[in-house]
Amino acid sequence: MRGRSEILATAARYLMPLLIVFSVFLLLRGHNEIGGGFVGGLVASVAVVLYMIAEGVQAARDLLKIEPRLLIATGLLIALSSAVFAWVVNRPFMTGLWWKYPLPVLGKVGTPLLFDVGVYLAVMGTTLMILFTLAED
């Protein structure tokens, strides 16, 4: 391996928080406007990939702390749990339920948002698993 670039590492350090904030913004705005879990997950994985290019694969794995495979599983589980909520109140499976009172920052909260969070984690896990595997060759 060649030495790490200090310029890129510094740029990555400032760009990463920006990318993660932007990805969460896309995730939360997603239901009625442009954005959503898929794009948010892609932007979040771009943040980690930038760190991976700057500092190496092992550093990125240490930063993530959780295996990408586990991220996919958690995301799918959250997405499934959002569908089950409708059964509790005697409605058909996967009915979208919204909480009546909007929260200050998040806006309206409901099962579609939970589903989007699941998609976010699954997309992030898939992208990172592919790119980590490719970069380790």
Add this chain to the structure above:
Amino acid sequence: MSLTLVALIILSVLTAGMIFTFIRLLRGPSLPDRIVALDLLVTLLIGVIATYAILNDQSAFLDVAIILALVSFLGTVAFAYYIERRV
């Protein structure tokens, strides 16, 4: 001048720039030339999207421009990484 006329002039200038950049992308003698051309092409595209957002009064298009800028930066960095590994 009306806003539409200004936007049309800007769009035509940007399109001409994109055509010349694309010629550089096709001909570019070396790989770094092509990568810089690709980066410039995306930058011009961001300008086109911003102009289009102003022309149609649609702020949603600007988010596309932001994502494109971030992703193209990553793409250029990845290409540079690849070149460095090759030599």
